[in-house]
Amino acid sequence: MINVRDLHKSFGDNEILKGISTHVEEKEVVVVIGPSGSGKSTFLRCLNGLETATSGEIEIAGMTLTDPKTNIHKLRQHVGMVFQQFNLFKHLTILENITIGPRKVKKIPAAEANRIARELLAKVGLVGKEANYPDELSGGQQQRVAIARALAMGPNVMLFDEPTSALDPEMVGEVLQVMKALAVEGMTMVVVTHEMGFAREVGHRVVFMDDGLILEEGPPSELFSNPQRNRTKSFLAKIL
Amino acid sequence: MEVIWQNLPVILVGLRLTIQYSIVAIILMVVIGLIAALMRLSKFAPLRWIATAYVEIFRSTPLLVQLFFIVLGLPAILPVNEWFGQLWYPILAAALTLSLNEGAYVTEIIRAGILGVDRGQKEAAQSIGMNGFQTMRYIVLPQAFKRMIPPLVNQAAQTIKDTSLLAPVGIAELVYKGEIVIAETFASFAIWGLIAVLYFILIFSLSKFSSYLERRLQVDKR
Ligand SMILES: Nc1ncnc2c1ncn2[C@@H]1O[C@H](COP(=O)(O)OP(=O)(O)OP(=O)(O)O)[C@@H](O)[C@H]1O
Ligand SMILES: [Mg+2]
Numbered sequence: 001m002i003n004v005r006d007l008h009k010s011f012g013d014n015e016i017l018k019g020i021s022t023h024v025e026e027k028e029v030v031v032v033i034g035p036s037g038s039g040k041s042t043f044l045r046c047l048n049g050l051e052t053a054t055s056g057e058i059e060i061a062g063m064t065l066t067d068p069k070t071n072i073h074k075l076r077q078h079v080g081m082v083f084q085q086f087n088l089f090k091h092l093t094i095l096e097n098i099t100i101g102p103r104k105v106k107k108i109p110a111a112e113a114n115r116i117a118r119e120l121l122a123k124v125g126l127v128g129k130e131a132n133y134p135d136e137l138s139g140g141q142q143q144r145v146a147i148a149r150a151l152a153m154g155p156n157v158m159l160f161d162e163p164t165s166a167l168d169p170e171m172v173g174e175v176l177q178v179m180k181a182l183a184v185e186g187m188t189m190v191v192v193t194h195e196m197g198f199a200r201e202v203g204h205r206v207v208f209m210d211d212g213l214i215l216e217e218g219p220p221s222e223l224f225s226n227p228q229r230n231r232t233k234s235f236l237a238k239i240l
Numbered sequence: 241m242e243v244i245w246q247n248l249p250v251i252l253v254g255l256r257l258t259i260q261y262s263i264v265a266i267i268l269m270v271v272i273g274l275i276a277a278l279m280r281l282s283k284f285a286p287l288r289w290i291a292t293a294y295v296e297i298f299r300s301t302p303l304l305v306q307l308f309f310i311v312l313g314l315p316a317i318l319p320v321n322e323w324f325g326q327l328w329y330p331i332l333a334a335a336l337t338l339s340l341n342e343g344a345y346v347t348e349i350i351r352a353g354i355l356g357v358d359r360g361q362k363e364a365a366q367s368i369g370m371n372g373f374q375t376m377r378y379i380v381l382p383q384a385f386k387r388m389i390p391p392l393v394n395q396a397a398q399t400i401k402d403t404s405l406l407a408p409v410g411i412a413e414l415v416y417k418g419e420i421v422i423a424e425t426f427a428s429f430a431i432w433g434l435i436a437v438l439y440f441i442l443i444f445s446l447s448k449f450s451s452y453l454e455r456r457l458q459v460d461k462r
Contacts, residue, residue, distance in 0.1 A: 050367065073370070073371045076366065076368065077369035079367075080367070083363070083367075087360035087361060088364070089364065089379055091382050091383050101368035101369065104374055104378055105368060105369045146364075149364075150368065152368075153368050153369060
């Protein structure tokens with residue numbers, strides 16, 4: 001589903017990604033961990049073209065992202081993204097937040113888009129909030145809407161960039177719950193998170209990133225209990 | 241009082257012309273300002289240069305000089321009167337010059353409004369597959385517009401006042417008609433007073449309308 005070969009990304013002279021290669025299978029849930037500034041967000045943003053790779057190759061959802069001929073807008077319809085800060089459209093209602101993509105990008109009729117949106121709201125447990133505005137919802141509710149907004153485009157892959165880091169502790173669970181349900185349904189997911197419980201329970205593979213490289217990867221049970229590299233050990237010691 | 245009543249019809253014709261020029265200039269300044277603001281934010285450097293040059297030139301010279309130069313200066317070297325007609329050239333040129341001048345300020349208002357929208361909003365729009373146009377049209381501009389209303393209303397008030405500078409280049413509007421009446425009646429105090437009151441009413445109702453508009457938007461949309 002995702003194939004990354006020797007991905008490099010620099011901002012000016014500052015090389016942030018120093019040659020990332022990895023592969024994500026269909027229906028696989030990959031959890032990305034690593035210290036702050038190691039390039040996790042940059043990596044994820046490269047996967048849907050929010051950042052342009054300096055060199056290397058990315059294939060995702062059957063398209064070659066790094067090929068200049070690829071229609072990036074088309075590609076992004078197949079790659080959903082959930083942000084740390086939710087980024088719901090502030091001027092639109094919850095329902096409109098979810099329908100605007102299907103309506104304006106996929107040109108789906110309003111009635112059909114509304115039907116899809118209501119289904120998704122039911123799925124993320126937010127029936128009854130259709131007419132509210134984002135700032136009337138709690139952080140956890142907003143993040144669940146953001147997930148529904150991404151799902152409304154019918155993506156093949158979902159990318160999550162620390163989806164629960166901006167939330168009060170009591171709201172983390174409700175968002176992880178939704179993500180877990182998604183994983184169980186067979187969604188292909190790449191999740192940057194420090195929620196080790198989620199990684200253990202839902203993740204098929206954990207990738208440890210440090211200083212722009214993938215230092216180590218493996219099934220959560222192995223990587224957490226028996227890390228091979230010293231950097232991984234010291235990082236895990238800090239967060240576990 | 242007597243003199244006001246007698247000359248009111250002439251003054252009201254001037255007022256109507258002032259309102260017409262104001263409406264045209266306010267509409268055009270927003271259109272021009274939007275285009276120039278988008279050009280200033282374009283990835284394509286020549287577009288940015290053109291828009292920046294436009295803004296700087298119009299903001300760094302007096303409107304009165306711009307009006308004299310374009311309305312009265314240009315016909316001295318180009319047969320513009322033949323192209324547009326003796327009667328129409330000054331009117332079109334004056335209205336356009338005024339719009340371009342105000343548009344330069346509007347460019348900066350709209351640009352600041354667009355830049356003030358959180359970057360995450362744009363990224364979220366892109367992440368659901370919106371192209372540059374859709375992102376602007378459905379996400380960035382609607383949010384930018386709300387914060388742009390107060391400065392835009394200010395600029396509209398300025399535009400109404402600036403139409404008075406059309407009189408010196410020979411365009412009939414409120415001040416121009418007032419000068420004609422005063423030349424005949426010598427009633428400067430009464431007529432200038434009347435004209436000031438009329439401008440005040442125009443601009444005061446504009447600002448009342450805009451606070452109403454802002455309140456409405458506050459309630460409807462966040
Ligand atoms: N647009 C940018 N321009 C310049 N430097 C950037 C840009 N975006 C990220 N960086 C730099 O790249 C490095 C890696 O950032 P990134 O956000 O990918 O790290 P991260 O692993 O997600 O960290 P965190 O856990 O804090 O979110 C940081 O040093 C950051 O300053
Ligand atoms: Mg990050």
